[in-house]
Amino acid sequence: MKMLDPGVARVLKRLHNPLEVMLTCVRRYVAYPLSLRHLEEMMAERGIAVDHSTVHRWAIKLLPVLEKAFRRCKRAVGKSWRMDETYVKVRGEWRYLYRAVDKEGNTVDFLLRARRNKAAAQRYFEKSIRQNGVPETVTIDKSGANLAALHAVNAERDTPIKIRQVKYLNYVVEQDHRAIKRITRPMLGFKDFRCARIILSGIEVMHMIRKGQMKTENGTHPSAAEQFYSMVM
Known part of the structure; x- marks a missing residue:
């Protein structure tokens, strides 16, 4: 069984929610043009009650750890x-x-x-x-x-x-x-500089994953979502 990334494990000690739900919400927030209230409604359709402010808190806690994990496996860029x-x-x-x-x-x-x-x-x-x-x-x-x-x-x-x-x-x-x-654009601006920096880092990471900038195992072709989730392990 794969072990959780130590940074993620430390964050999860303070977040008492299912990991799958948190990662799904955070990934969708930085991958698609959705507001926090859109995500709240989408999760409610799946029978999961999540407040929009909770999704924001998850993003602020998890994205810095995921950015660090991505940088460890980012492909080299040109000169x-x-x-x-x-x-x-x-x-x-x-x-x-x-x-x-x-x-x-x-x-x-x-x-x-x-x-x-x-x-x-x-x-x-x-x-x-x-x-x-x-x-x-x-x-x-x-x-x-x-x-x-x-x-x-x-x-x-x-x-x-x-x-x-x-x-x-x-x-x-x-x-x-x-x-x-x-x-x-659907986020309608950020409330403070620190949150803006963290959310933008998540958007940038997801954008790089989509562009194929994350190293993957030879012979495998994981989807962008699978690559995002793999950073947790």
Whole structure:
């Protein structure tokens, strides 16, 4: 019998609900454009009484553990990155989700920041390099802040990262933003920054799983849902 991931096991000690129900609700929340009340109604149709606020609590508790599990089995990305930021509303104000994909469209990494400036962009690049290795090329738009951040990163390197500011080459990441925004739209904004960061990480993980970015056993072809659930074990 497979053992529970230690991180999941610790979380479950504080959540006294069936694991299958919790994972089903959390996966659907980050995989489809559904509100918490939609999920409450869907579970009621199955004879399971779950309050929408409870689903939110499950997501906040479980998603950080699942993101860590995913990163342990994430496939390597390419060395040519396309980086851009998109907007997410938190407590009625726009915040900035920094994202990048490689030239094949695979997600490199993501980071939610309160401001759109050099410091935020540099923090994003440093995190992405730490998690994914150093790229050979980074393509950005005409943002002066992103350019300054890359110059700051290069100042610490013997071999600089090649920087390209070519808008049409960033079309692939701009299109990829749409998959994230499609899921967040029914949520009608986030109530606080911490919750936004956690929920967005779950959406990003599910999006990467769909794109085939999770390592699986040779000869197997598990569905996206099966891959999501496998992170618990």
